[in-house]
Amino acid sequence: MSDIADTTSSAVFEDSEQRLEQETRERQLEEALAHERAYVDRLYDRLEVVREETREKLAQVRRDAPGGSHQNRSERDAYATHYEDRLAQLDAVDHRLVFGRLDLDDASTRYIGRIGLADADYERLMVDWRAPEAGTFYQATAFDRQGVQRRRHLILERRTLRNIEDDVLDPDFLDGEEVLHGEGALLAALNRKRTGRMGDIVATIQAEQDRIIRSELPGVHVVQGGPGTGKTAVALHRAAYLLYTNRERLQKSGVLVVGPSTSFMWYIERVLPSLGETGVVMSSLATLYPGIHAVAERDVDVARLKGSLAMVEVVKRAVADRQKVPERTQRLRVDSSTVELTPQQVRHARDRARATGKPHNQARETFVKILVGQLADQLERQLNESSGNDTDRPYLVEDVRQSRDVRVALNLAWMPLRAETLVGDLFGKRHYLTSAAPWLEDAQVEAMLREPGAPFTEADVPLLDEAAELLGDFEAAVGHAAARAAAEHSANLENATKALENVDAQLEEFGVNGVVTAEMLAGMNRTGAARMTAAEAATSDRTWAYGHVVVDEAQELSPMQWRLLMRRCPMKSFTIVGDIAQASAAAASASWDEALEPFLGGRFQLDELTVNYRTPAQISEAAVSMARAAGLEVSAPRAVREGEWAPRVVRTDDVAAAVARSVAEDLSIVAGGLIGVIAAEPEYAAVARAVTEAHREVVGSSETALERQVLVLTPWEAKGLEFDAVVIAEPASVIRAARGVVGDLYVSMTRPTQRLTMVCAEEVPAGLEEWAEDGRA
Numbered sequence: 134m135s136d137i138a139d140t141t142s143s144a145v146f147e148d149s150e151q152r153l154e155q156e157t158r159e160r161q162l163e164e165a166l167a168h169e170r171a172y173v174d175r176l177y178d179r180l181e182v183v184r185e186e187t188r189e190k191l192a193q194v195r196r197d198a199p200g201g202s203h204q205n206r207s208e209r210d211a212y213a214t215h216y217e218d219r220l221a222q223l224d225a226v227d228h229r230l231v232f233g234r235l236d237l238d239d240a241s242t243r244y245i246g247r248i249g250l251a252d253a254d255y256e257r258l259m260v261d262w263r264a265p266e267a268g269t270f271y272q273a274t275a276f277d278r279q280g281v282q283r284r285r286h287l288i289l290e291r292r293t294l295r296n297i298e299d300d301v302l303d304p305d306f307l308d309g310e311e312v313l314h315g316e317g318a319l320l321a322a323l324n325r326k327r328t329g330r331m332g333d334i335v336a337t338i339q340a341e342q343d344r345i346i347r348s349e350l351p352g353v354h355v356v357q358g359g360p361g362t363g364k365t366a367v368a369l370h371r372a373a374y375l376l377y378t379n380r381e382r383l384q385k386s387g388v389l390v391v392g393p394s395t396s397f398m399w400y401i402e403r404v405l406p407s408l409g410e411t412g413v414v415m416s417s418l419a420t421l422y423p424g425i426h427a428v429a430e431r432d433v434d435v436a437r438l439k440g441s442l443a444m445v446e447v448v449k450r451a452v453a454d455r456q457k458v459p460e461r462t463q464r465l466r467v468d469s470s471t472v473e474l475t476p477q478q479v480r481h482a483r484d485r486a487r488a489t490g491k492p493h494n495q496a497r498e499t500f501v502k503i504l505v506g507q508l509a510d511q512l513e514r515q516l517n518e519s520s521g522n523d524t525d526r527p528y529l530v531e532d533v534r535q536s537r538d539v540r541v542a543l544n545l546a547w548m549p550l551r552a553e554t555l556v557g558d559l560f561g562k563r564h565y566l567t568s569a570a571p572w573l574e575d576a577q578v579e580a581m582l583r584e585p586g587a588p589f590t591e592a593d594v595p596l597l598d599e600a601a602e603l604l605g606d607f608e609a610a611v612g613h614a615a616a617r618a619a620a621e622h623s624a625n626l627e628n629a630t631k632a633l634e635n636v637d638a639q640l641e642e643f644g645v646n647g648v649v650t651a652e653m654l655a656g657m658n659r660t661g662a663a664r665m666t667a668a669e670a671a672t673s674d675r676t677w678a679y680g681h682v683v684v685d686e687a688q689e690l691s692p693m694q695w696r697l698l699m700r701r702c703p704m705k706s707f708t709i710v711g712d713i714a715q716a717s718a719a720a721a722s723a724s725w726d727e728a729l730e731p732f733l734g735g736r737f738q739l740d741e742l743t744v745n746y747r748t749p750a751q752i753s754e755a756a757v758s759m760a761r762a763a764g765l766e767v768s769a770p771r772a773v774r775e776g777e778w779a780p781r782v783v784r785t786d787d788v789a790a791a792v793a794r795s796v797a798e799d800l801s802i803v804a805g806g807l808i809g810v811i812a813a814e815p816e817y818a819a820v821a822r823a824v825t826e827a828h829r830e831v832v833g834s835s836e837t838a839l840e841r842q843v844l845v846l847t848p849w850e851a852k853g854l855e856f857d858a859v860v861i862a863e864p865a866s867v868i869r870a871a872r873g874v875v876g877d878l879y880v881s882m883t884r885p886t887q888r889l890t891m892v893c894a895e896e897v898p899a900g901l902e903e904w905a906e907d908g909r910a
């Protein structure tokens with residue numbers, strides 16, 4: 134009895150002790166929250182002041198009367214551009230402005246946020262996450278404190294501080310205080326419902342990711358990592374980091390971010406603006422050639438052929454084929470006379486033009502000049518013989534140039550060409566293709582040929598680029614309008630340079646040099662009132678040399694696509710992220726060495742990411758089991774979350790209907806979450822119809838609207854994306870559509886953050902048997 138009484142009283146005692154501890158913790162948390170809220174308010178007040186000052190300066194610039202010299206106008210434009218960009222940046226960082234605080238060994242504190250802020254007396258209030266002093270926020274650990282005693286995560290929702298989360302690295306720091314814990318900043322971020330748009334991860338970048346983000350600029354960094362390891366997030370944050378640390382250089386030359394598809398670019402397009410970086414060019418593989426929006430290449434054999442480096446020679450031959458020597462001597466009328474053009478003359482002129490080493494359209498000038506000169510000689514001789522008088526040579530040359538017969542003959546031999554015409558003809562007219570690629574088998578020729586005028590495909594894009602390199606500038610070759618524009622541009626450039634000499638000194642007060650370059654100003658002048666950023670200028674210029682290129686889902690690139698990208702960045706400064714195991718494009722390489730060797734030799738640095746932040750462990754396990762059963766080598770990253778739901782394999786006779794039912798279930802379970810329905814070609818139409826009929830108001834696709842709660846996508850479109858729940862229609866068919874390779878199914882299975890359902894009428898793919906349930910009616 135007394136034992137029981139003892140136990141009870143000690144339990145009561147423990148209970149009250151625990152309650153006391155709990156109360157102390159809550160009080161300390163409230164006090165800390167109150168303190169931090171006051172600081173957060175101070176930061177927002179300061180942001181508002183800086184914003185107001187910038188607005189005022191912009192208004193002032195705009196108030197200045199229009200007119201004045203060209204140089205004055207350029208100067209004003211430069212200021213206006215700068216203030217507009219600064220305002221856009223200040224607006225962009227408003228949401229969750231600050232997210233960290235460090236307490237350091239020297240008893241100082243340091244707040245970490247999206248930008249740096251100082252008060253009116255230049256006292257630092259907040260450090261930009263990219264500044265060297267912010268590095269320890271991501272890197273310090275209990276084993277390697279780097280002078281950090283406590284790292285505090287400030288968890289904001291828009292402007293409001295909701296919670297704090299402490300990592301105490303030095304136990305002495307606590308001095309009787311409790312460690313304050315919330316859900317955990319990382320888990321809170323990972324458990325958030327997906328919106329369909331990727332968000333930034335500045336507040337919770339993990340140490341292995343931070344090391345890659347902050348690595349030095351030069352050279353090529355390849356980041357290999359399994360699904361969900363944050364490759365995309367890391368690549369985009371690295372772009373923001375590089376823009377911050379190499380602002381002067383990269384703002385002038387620009388940064389290009391390349392991803393596989395339009396849906397993927399749409400998914401990631403808000404990350405950099407949310408980090409205050411707007412001047413980055415984003416392009417899918419379909420839009421890398423200015424002015425062309427290519428369609429998918431449906432035939433995998435054709436994609437493989439067009440992606441191979443053998444195409445370099447094919448394009449070269451296709452251009453050479455357009456420099457033709459006629460079989461017979463031609464008689465050409467020039468006014469009332471007739472001159473003769475022999476095949477030997479044409480061959481000789483062609484060889485000399487080729488020997489200039491200039492591109493086709495520019496070498497043509499040499500070709501034309503030689504032949505016009507020779508024909509003028511003939512004409513001169515004839516006229517001198519008949520009249521006995523000397524004729525005026527310049528007039529004769531002009532007569533020859535103007536002769537219709539001469540123009541036709543020279544054009545037939547060496548026509549100025551656009552890349553679009555060359556590549557369009559190459560696949561539109563059999564004789565061009567068989568002449569340029571005599572090694573092709575008949576079936577390959579048949580597969581590559583298409584209706585003349587058919588749209589260009591993604592696999593054509595590098596060929597267009599290759600052709601454009603060999604052909605040179607078409608406009609300059611055919612008309613003088615372009616030459617005039619170029620002269621005007623160079624005059625603008627001169628004015629702009631002068632204007633900038635004045636502007637630069639004054640812009641330094643922002644600590645930003647070369648925000649607007651002479652090139653940009655000249656570009657602005659070119660487009661009249663419309664202002665043009667380096668990014669905009671770069672987008673329309675195929676020959677633009679970017680300062681850095683980020684390639685995402687890089688495992689998909691064909692050798693020809695790599696060749697194009699290398700041309701876009703002659704400095705060879707790249708961040709390349711991908712997962713070789715996820716490759717599905719026909720012309721993709723089997724390893725990073727194989728992909729990059731032809732362009733870089735072995736000169737690249739390979740880093741690896743090892744933690745999966747997206748897919749719960751249970752779902753990852755099923756995906757890895759399926760991949761390994763099919764013999765696909767996958768790196769299986771460690772999942773940070775266990776997950777609430779096991780993956781389901783539902784057996785059915787009616788795939789489309791069962792998919793629609795699963796979507797209904799997911800809609801009710803992950804209420805408000807995002808649902809991805811993934812179907813390969815054969816099922817796609819029926820599935821899209823069934824899902825749309827059942828959930829009309831919330832369904833979208835890449836063809837209709839991506840901003841919907843339920844998206845129906847092909848495996849290719851789903852690449853790189855993520856959803857709260859994923860329903861895969863007929864996995865066996867996804868494998869078949871990828872010609873038996875399970876990479877696409879593996880990618881599709883690793884898209885969910887919470888739930889995965891696979892609906893099968895056919896056989897359940899090997900490795901997934903243990904998850905199969907019989908849902909047949």
Ligand SMILES: Nc1ncnc2c1ncn2[C@@H]1O[C@H](COP(=O)(O)OP(=O)(O)OP(=O)(O)O)[C@@H](O)[C@H]1O
Nearest residue numbers: 334337338339360361362363364365366746747853
């Ligand atoms: N440090 C982090 N903090 C918070 N979220 C993170 C972190 N790292 C990654 N994530 C989240 O994990 C998810 C997966 O990241 P991401 O899409 O970059 O991975 P990935 O490696 O490119 O994936 P995949 O190759 O499968 O397309 C995203 O929602 C991303 O925001």
